[in-house]
Amino acid sequence: MDGFSLIHKKIVESFRIQPRTTAGKILIMGRKKNEDCRKHVTEVENKNTWICNYCSIEYSGGASRIEAHLGLNGKGGIRRCSKYHEGVYNNMASTSSNPPLEAHVINRLYSTQYQVAEGGPEVIGTHTRSLLNHQNNAEIMNLSEGVNSSGCNISVYESEINQLKQLVIDLECDKNDIAKQLQSLESRGKKRKSEVDKWLEELPNMRESANKMNSSDDIHKINKLIINMKDYKKKKPFTLSTEFVGGRLDKNICEVLKQLDDDKVFVIGIYGMGGVGKTLLATLVENEVKRKATFKDVFWVTVSQNYSISKLQHDITKRIGLKLDEDDEKVRAGNLSLALEKKGKSILILDDVWKYIDLKKVGIHPKVNGIKVILTTRLKHVCHQMDCQPCAILQIDPLNGNNKDWELFMLKLGHDGTPKIIPNEIEKIARCIIERFKGLPLAINVMARTMKGVDDFHQWKHALNKLRKLEMGQEVEEEIFKVLKRSFDNLMEKNMQNCFLYCALFSIDDEGWKINKDELIMKLVDHGHINGSMCLEEIFDEGNAILKKLESHSLISSTNNSSVYTHPLVRNMACYILKESQRNAMVKLNEILIEIPLSHGWATDLELVHMQDCDLEEIPEGMSPDCPKLSTLIINKVSIRYIPECFFKYMNILSILDLSYNERLESLPNSVSELRSLISLVLFRCDRLKHVPPLGELQALSRLIISFTSIEEAPQGLEKLTNLKWLDLSSNKLLYIDFGSFTSNLTKLQYLNFRDTNCYRDFRVSSH
Numbered sequence: 001m002d003g004f005s006l007i008h009k010k011i012v013e014s015f016r017i018q019p020r021t022t023a024g025k026i027l028i029m030g031r032k033k034n035e036d037c038r039k040h041v042t043e044v045e046n047k048n049t050w051i052c053n054y055c056s057i058e059y060s061g062g063a064s065r066i067e068a069h070l071g072l073n074g075k076g077g078i079r080r081c082s083k084y085h086e087g088v089y090n091n092m093a094s095t096s097s098n099p100p101l102e103a104h105v106i107n108r109l110y111s112t113q114y115q116v117a118e119g120g121p122e123v124i125g126t127h128t129r130s131l132l133n134h135q136n137n138a139e140i141m142n143l144s145e146g147v148n149s150s151g152c153n154i155s156v157y158e159s160e161i162n163q164l165k166q167l168v169i170d171l172e173c174d175k176n177d178i179a180k181q182l183q184s185l186e187s188r189g190k191k192r193k194s195e196v197d198k199w200l201e202e203l204p205n206m207r208e209s210a211n212k213m214n215s216s217d218d219i220h221k222i223n224k225l226i227i228n229m230k231d232y233k234k235k236k237p238f239t240l241s242t243e244f245v246g247g248r249l250d251k252n253i254c255e256v257l258k259q260l261d262d263d264k265v266f267v268i269g270i271y272g273m274g275g276v277g278k279t280l281l282a283t284l285v286e287n288e289v290k291r292k293a294t295f296k297d298v299f300w301v302t303v304s305q306n307y308s309i310s311k312l313q314h315d316i317t318k319r320i321g322l323k324l325d326e327d328d329e330k331v332r333a334g335n336l337s338l339a340l341e342k343k344g345k346s347i348l349i350l351d352d353v354w355k356y357i358d359l360k361k362v363g364i365h366p367k368v369n370g371i372k373v374i375l376t377t378r379l380k381h382v383c384h385q386m387d388c389q390p391c392a393i394l395q396i397d398p399l400n401g402n403n404k405d406w407e408l409f410m411l412k413l414g415h416d417g418t419p420k421i422i423p424n425e426i427e428k429i430a431r432c433i434i435e436r437f438k439g440l441p442l443a444i445n446v447m448a449r450t451m452k453g454v455d456d457f458h459q460w461k462h463a464l465n466k467l468r469k470l471e472m473g474q475e476v477e478e479e480i481f482k483v484l485k486r487s488f489d490n491l492m493e494k495n496m497q498n499c500f501l502y503c504a505l506f507s508i509d510d511e512g513w514k515i516n517k518d519e520l521i522m523k524l525v526d527h528g529h530i531n532g533s534m535c536l537e538e539i540f541d542e543g544n545a546i547l548k549k550l551e552s553h554s555l556i557s558s559t560n561n562s563s564v565y566t567h568p569l570v571r572n573m574a575c576y577i578l579k580e581s582q583r584n585a586m587v588k589l590n591e592i593l594i595e596i597p598l599s600h601g602w603a604t605d606l607e608l609v610h611m612q613d614c615d616l617e618e619i620p621e622g623m624s625p626d627c628p629k630l631s632t633l634i635i636n637k638v639s640i641r642y643i644p645e646c647f648f649k650y651m652n653i654l655s656i657l658d659l660s661y662n663e664r665l666e667s668l669p670n671s672v673s674e675l676r677s678l679i680s681l682v683l684f685r686c687d688r689l690k691h692v693p694p695l696g697e698l699q700a701l702s703r704l705i706i707s708f709t710s711i712e713e714a715p716q717g718l719e720k721l722t723n724l725k726w727l728d729l730s731s732n733k734l735l736y737i738d739f740g741s742f743t744s745n746l747t748k749l750q751y752l753n754f755r756d757t758n759c760y761r762d763f764r765v766s767s768h
Helices: 003-014 033-040 063-070 084-093 099-110 113-119 122-132 138-144 154-187 194-213 219-234 247-260 278-292 309-320 329-343 380-385 404-413 424-435 441-451 457-468 474-489 494-506 517-526 536-552 568-580 670-674 758-767
Strands: 041-043 049-052 058-060 267-271 297-302 346-353 371-377 393-395 557-559 563-565 584-589 606-612 616-618 632-636 656-658 680-684 703-707 726-728 751-753
Touching (some): 033 041, 049 063, 058 063, 154 194, 154 219, 194 219, 247 267, 247 278, 247 371, 247 393, 267 278, 267 380, 278 297, 278 346, 278 371, 329 346, 371 380, 380 393, 404 424, 404 441, 424 441, 424 457, 441 457, 441 474, 474 568, 494 517, 494 568, 494 606, 517 536, 517 563, 517 680, 536 557, 568 584
Parallel strands (some): 267 371, 267 393, 297 346, 346 371, 584 606, 606 632, 632 656, 680 703, 703 726
Antiparallel strands (some): 049 058, 557 563
16 A cells, blocks of 8 residues: 555544543444534533533534534534644554654645545645655654754644644635625625725635645744734624714624633623714624634623613513513523523523622623623713623724725715715815714714715805804704713712813813813812812812713713823713703804804803814904903913903802913903902913013912913912912923922811922022
8 A cells, every 4th residue: 555545544534533421421432424423522411511622622513613623624603613623643653663654644635625626636636745755854853853944843833834824714704604605795885995805815825825834844934824824814894884983893793702712701892972872782793603603692782771681681682582471580580591592502682781680699700600791881981890811892983094984974975885075165075074973983973964965065064163162953963962861860979960061161072172180170179079178189189089980871981091082972971961951152163254253152151161272363352252251261272362351240150261272362360360259270381471560469379380381480469368278380491480489388187289489490500
């Protein structure tokens, strides 16, 4: 018998491995011809499951699932056995006089076994004979000694080659899977994404590279190709239709599927702000799981804010086809637990969760029932409370970058997956509208539906004007603001709600502008939402706890632990809430004003005004807004050089004045000295500012910041500010002051900063 026949015989014999039999487990014999693969598993008695003889992992399903697990039929939907090839080889090696050589040949053979149907047995025969005819070759000699020609340990080499083979098989399965989905998709009139074709076009190149490596013994090249193929596999598109926008969606689907496949993960949390697409992601995951049949069942239950254990028990039993008549909660939980256990490996999706759910009280025991839970929520802390591992908590963000928000808007504005084409003059306005939504899918979808079929330029302009005035129309307000407002209502505590309203109006996300956490916390102190009588350490502890809670409710976001910002629509929702409660605020951001409007905007009931980054060059002489209720005035990043004397005349209860980042501002009017209700005066980064009027009459002032200015002397009357707790005169390089002349009177002072000033330099010299 020649070498090829001998090896071929042993390959065939390897598929006749006798099954193992263990206590309590029995292999049922007498299978049909197409079920010979059962020889490789041990069936578990009284259960529709089997245990792989190689990796010893238990699975459910029939012959096709076994073949898929062993990689014999090219199908997916089940984890591939990592030890199957090794097990076959070990069985053969027990009867072989030269195992290393045969192992090398067999693995090369196996790499072509899926080409036999197309290329015939010649593919195997030619390659094997080529190897056997060179037994005197140095590579064969090295193999017999346990290393190949590059000096790599043969067991490591074989492991890498096996990885490569498995990746080729997996990618081929992915290709066939996508082809089936596309056929179904296009039969329903849907259009495929261009990304799908790009991925499929790259597949032959990957396969060709893998085939070349099949005759290589360069372990480094093989490893590099494995990494490339794994990266390519990760980029496999999950959403094939143009109706789904954004590559991040596919990555999120892939991540959830990965967690579902992890035997150590039982609860997966998906969280994010309202309208961002959490339910959509869960739906797509459900479809993918059902399509691949990786789990026996998927049960979907919408929880919502009116959740109770009793209601949840009945909703779940309704989904699984069970009826619970018992009055006792514990009895119902026991019955539900048994029913879920009988269902076997399943997924329970709990959508729209608003507070902690004790799964055990409901009757859900993931580690016992064989069930996995996916929950969607706006509340990050709920994910933690429900024992989600950090790796199994997924945050969903709005669409960002690469024009994806515009792409979604055009698709929704069009028909049947074909983007709408609009005239240039309308496109400019439409882009301004979409820019205000900052990638929130809910708002983009609602606005697209509202403007569908509208081709008149003036109607588009009118829609933009209404958005700027927060007059979005009843339909838009109902579907956007009221959806977002549920997060606000869920805060429960009145003080926490007020904290959010002010945080939303102060921390914004336009043109990358964010507010420092410490500054925001001190503004909450200024407004009385944090007790200012505490020491600074306690103030910042409480302030950071408040910000963390608001972030956990998906109402604000933080960056690098030092700054926070609010999504523009959440900020608009805050204005909407104030308006509903008969409280008025004016917020103008990134607008062209030229001069502050005289005839509109400054209503007598205004409580807060925030202007930022507006193209404002002048406050008209003689302007005196009649705003007797105005308590907060923030004008940042504008181009004004001075403020008229009479501007503050009717602002008798103004308590917070912030004129920071006005680089052209040269002086403050003397009327500032009469703002006796002022608690906080902030003048930060007013680079040309040289004059600040006397402040001695501002007895309520507790926080004063004059930093990065051109002042040469401190304002008069500082020694009279006996309620001052926070004084920052830092980075005024021209300032000289004898700090000892006034600080002795400031007995409540907790924070003092005069770095980068002449007085600081003198202080350092005298202290030495």
